[in-house]
Amino acid sequence: MPELPEVEITRRGIQSALVGHTVTDVIVRETRLRWPVPAHLKRKLSGSTFTTINRRGKYLLLATKAGHLIIHLGMSGSLRTIAADTQPRTHDHIDIVLDTGICLRYHDPRRFGAVLWCHGDPLKHPLLVKLGPEPIPNELHDQIFDEDYLYRKSRGRRRAVRDFIMDSHIVVGVGNIYANEALFIAGIHPRRHAGRISRHRYRNLVSAIRDTLNRAIAAGGTTLRDFSNADGNPGYFQQTLNVYGREGEKCRQCDNTIRRVTSGGRSIFYCSHCQH
DNA sequence: CATGATCCCTGACTGC
């Protein structure tokens, strides 16, 4: 399930196949994604040349002079660059064919993702304009994400800190896997009220979030069910997960057993000895 | 405004 590391790996993986190349065809086999795929996508994109491939949160922004293609992978989406004449498989919903004979192929079994077209500044798009700061350096956005920011934003909030750091208006890109992992590293109980955490502990949390995301990127991402990179290969970060998906297993730092509870329909994994 | 519930969808898994 793509979180920021998986999206960043995808961005890096598709970049060289796209930049400087021109779209010769757009094939849409399924329009029913999170929002309908724009009917005019082929008309808008054909003949355009990709200039830059950026990321804002979990949104990929594929720039052309005519406008931006905004892609979100939802939770089962993936992009790969392959020969355009490769037989499409089930759930291969969209092909963006390039003058090189390579196509960018969008695959998404659960169809929670989105492929949109944006005319103006994509950062002003309704889906992107209210997003919080980037936890790791990003070309498009340099609002500071540090302990002072989290401390300030959290005062008076009674939300569980797990939900707080998963809120894209607070900080982008931290999904359930990495939220749980970062809270373990920081030694913070996932259900602690965000407003009852000290500045000092937010300092630890900020570095835990950064460290977790960076290590996941270095490992090629986390593949639990269906993530694969632009070449169709899985990531390996799941092998180093401390708590996520480890209910009933032994904590890697003490003799305790990892617990799982549910909150807001989403699992929380933690060690009650290491996290408070 | 802050927060929690709901909904979209399918593959994987469980139990019979």
Place this chain on the structure above:
DNA sequence: TGCAGTCAGGGATCAT
């Protein structure tokens, strides 16, 4: 082997 039921999960949107 097959079938029905359950669950996960990003995140916008709705309800409170």
